[in-house]
Amino acid sequence: MPTRAAALTPLLTRAVALAAVLAAVGLLPWLSGRDPALTVLRARSAEQEATAEALAAIRADLGLDAGPVALLADWASGLLRGDLGTSWVSGTDVLPSVGAGLQVSLGLMAAALGVALPVAAALVAPVLVRGRGTSGAVAAVPAALPEFLLATLLLIVCGVWLGWLPTAGWQGPAHLVLPAAALGVPAGALLGRLVADALPGVLDERWVELWRGAGVTRTRVAAAALRRALPPLVPQFGMVVVGLTGGAVAVEAVFAVPGIGRTALGAAKSQDLPLLQGCVLALLALGLAVGALAALVRRRLLGPGLRDAGLTLPAPRPVRVSPAVPAVLGGALLTLTVWGLLRDPYALDTAARLVPPSAAHPLGTDGLGRDVLARLGHGAAATVGTAAAVCALSFVLAMVLGFAPRVTAGTSDIANALPPVIVGILVAAAAGPGPGGAALAVALISWPPLAAHAAALVQEVRASGFLLAQRAIGAGPGWILTRHVLPSVAGPVARHAVLRLPGVALALASLGFLGLGAQPPAPEWGLLLDESRAYVERAPWAALAPALALAVLAALSVSLAAYASSRPHRRPSPSYGRLRHGRSRKAADRAD
Numbered sequence: 001m002p003t004r005a006a007a008l009t010p011l012l013t014r015a016v017a018l019a020a021v022l023a024a025v026g027l028l029p030w031l032s033g034r035d036p037a038l039t040v041l042r043a044r045s046a047e048q049e050a051t052a053e054a055l056a057a058i059r060a061d062l063g064l065d066a067g068p069v070a071l072l073a074d075w076a077s078g079l080l081r082g083d084l085g086t087s088w089v090s091g092t093d094v095l096p097s098v099g100a101g102l103q104v105s106l107g108l109m110a111a112a113l114g115v116a117l118p119v120a121a122a123l124v125a126p127v128l129v130r131g132r133g134t135s136g137a138v139a140a141v142p143a144a145l146p147e148f149l150l151a152t153l154l155l156i157v158c159g160v161w162l163g164w165l166p167t168a169g170w171q172g173p174a175h176l177v178l179p180a181a182a183l184g185v186p187a188g189a190l191l192g193r194l195v196a197d198a199l200p201g202v203l204d205e206r207w208v209e210l211w212r213g214a215g216v217t218r219t220r221v222a223a224a225a226l227r228r229a230l231p232p233l234v235p236q237f238g239m240v241v242v243g244l245t246g247g248a249v250a251v252e253a254v255f256a257v258p259g260i261g262r263t264a265l266g267a268a269k270s271q272d273l274p275l276l277q278g279c280v281l282a283l284l285a286l287g288l289a290v291g292a293l294a295a296l297v298r299r300r301l302l303g304p305g306l307r308d309a310g311l312t313l314p315a316p317r318p319v320r321v322s323p324a325v326p327a328v329l330g331g332a333l334l335t336l337t338v339w340g341l342l343r344d345p346y347a348l349d350t351a352a353r354l355v356p357p358s359a360a361h362p363l364g365t366d367g368l369g370r371d372v373l374a375r376l377g378h379g380a381a382a383t384v385g386t387a388a389a390v391c392a393l394s395f396v397l398a399m400v401l402g403f404a405p406r407v408t409a410g411t412s413d414i415a416n417a418l419p420p421v422i423v424g425i426l427v428a429a430a431a432g433p434g435p436g437g438a439a440l441a442v443a444l445i446s447w448p449p450l451a452a453h454a455a456a457l458v459q460e461v462r463a464s465g466f467l468l469a470q471r472a473i474g475a476g477p478g479w480i481l482t483r484h485v486l487p488s489v490a491g492p493v494a495r496h497a498v499l500r501l502p503g504v505a506l507a508l509a510s511l512g513f514l515g516l517g518a519q520p521p522a523p524e525w526g527l528l529l530d531e532s533r534a535y536v537e538r539a540p541w542a543a544l545a546p547a548l549a550l551a552v553l554a555a556l557s558v559s560l561a562a563y564a565s566s567r568p569h570r571r572p573s574p575s576y577g578r579l580r581h582g583r584s585r586k587a588a589d590r591a592d
Contacts, residue, residue: 246419340377402454
């Protein structure tokens with residue numbers, strides 16, 4: 001039956017997408033561009049000569065000469081037995097290492113949620129008291145800050161300058177504070193913003209007025225409003241928690257926390273592929289478990305009466321943002337970029353190492369005497385250019401996949417369960433770190449929001465009455481598609497893709513920060529921030545310059561999104577042009 005087939009299609013595509021991800025993880029030794037046998041030989045004996053006979057013996061021992069199908073079958077059979085293999089570097093079983101790292105990461109995530117919930121409650125409480133909220137604007141910038149950037153700022157300010165807390169290790173509760181804050185503050189700001197944006201519309205509903213008129217206490221009304229607002233937001237809460245798994249990789253790297261994310265990152269860099277496979281499987285299972293738990297919580301909150309129909313929220317009130325805000329932020333970044341492009345980012349001056357800001361070097365120099373302003377300017381051009389290419393590719397995919405929402409629904413769920421960092425680790429393990437791999441990793445998971453937007457617009461246009469008139473005057477499906485549907489969908493989706501450009505640039509910077517993107521001596525912003533951590537105590541300006549530039553980029557992303565949402569929504573309009581068979585627009589109007 002059509003209805004049953006429509007319900008099964010997302011489940012089938014979800015299963016196929018999950019199987020494809022698992023197959024890619026299982027085939028990492030075969031997909032890797034490097035020779036795994038050479039990696040194992042160097043780990044076992046650094047002095048042994050890499051002869052053809054020695055490498056062939058290692059390949060036979062690891063089963064790498066049996067072909068991809070046998071390799072995948074052997075890995076899958078071991079996985080079913082609970083055997084994740086043996087580390088190529090240490091020679092120990094992978095499962096205990098994955099379990100130990102996962103235990104640390106779960107503790108860090110629990111502490112981060114302990115920070116996130118009070119932050120979210122602080123943003124939601126004023127809305128419940130006043131019935132209207134301004135917390136959306138307050139929470140927007142913290143919610144958009146990438147975890148690696150906030151972790152670096154906390155390390156510099158609270159760990160280095162003030163000396164309040166330890167900056168590395170995992171020995172006690174004091175070592176947990178800064179990593180938990182770096183993960184929890186953005187997550188809490190995002191959770192609070194979601195609820196605070198939804199509550200004013202709920203509090204304007206008719207039932208709230210009736211309850212207040214009947215003398216129901218404010219506490220009971222607030223509790224009921226929260227119960228009304230939460231079910232549609234629970235899936236987004238799940239995505240926030242999944243995002244913690246990706247953010248934990250960077251935070252664990254900054255603070256030297258021995259969690260599953262840092263373990264996976266180290267395994268990818270050392271080409272210890274069995275350990276990397278186990279870590280990625282654990283992170284993927286964690287993301288899928290959180291998504292399933294979110295769906296279960298949503299069903300329980302809805303109750304049996306609304307379980308099938310679901311529940312939608314009133315449209316949130318947009319945050320009013322003046323066009324001057326994104327204009328000023330964009331102008332500042334443009335000025336910085338143009339000013340830096342006029343300088344040489346690779347010129348070395350060992351006599352001017354770690355020089356503070358001066359007339360000759362407005363933002364100081366780095367550890368090799370290179371001008372920080374020049375490297376920021378050239379890095380901005382490269383990062384924004386790569387982000388623009390990723391957004392363009394996502395736009396093309398969205399325009400294609402938007403016409404098949406049932407087919408892409410399951411794939412979108414799997415893509416949403418994989419943070420950019422995890423995909424970046426997989427791509428780096430297969431193809432090696434580099435700007436191309438980082439761009440591919442971000443592109444693989446950045447298309448679902450655009451595809452969902454395109455699918456909604458396609459459905460809206462197809463339901464419009466003017467298409468019936470076009471069919472009545474003899475317009476064919478191809479004419480309607482190219483002259484009406486595509487022009488009505490392409491414009492809004494293209495604007496959406498442009499609005500996502502700063503966020504994509506931040507994702508690329510996060511991969512560069514972790515060493516998965518551009519490699520030295522490239523002047524990439526995330527890489528600049530990572531390189532400057534080595535001498536942050538002696539030259540904090542070298543770290544603060546890229547950190548502030550990334551913060552401005554995050555604020556630009558927020559202001560652009562807020563400005564776009566504050567503008568009146570316009571429905572897709574028909575694109576008439578010259579109609580088929582030489583009919584004019586007046587004839588089409590008469591047909592309507």
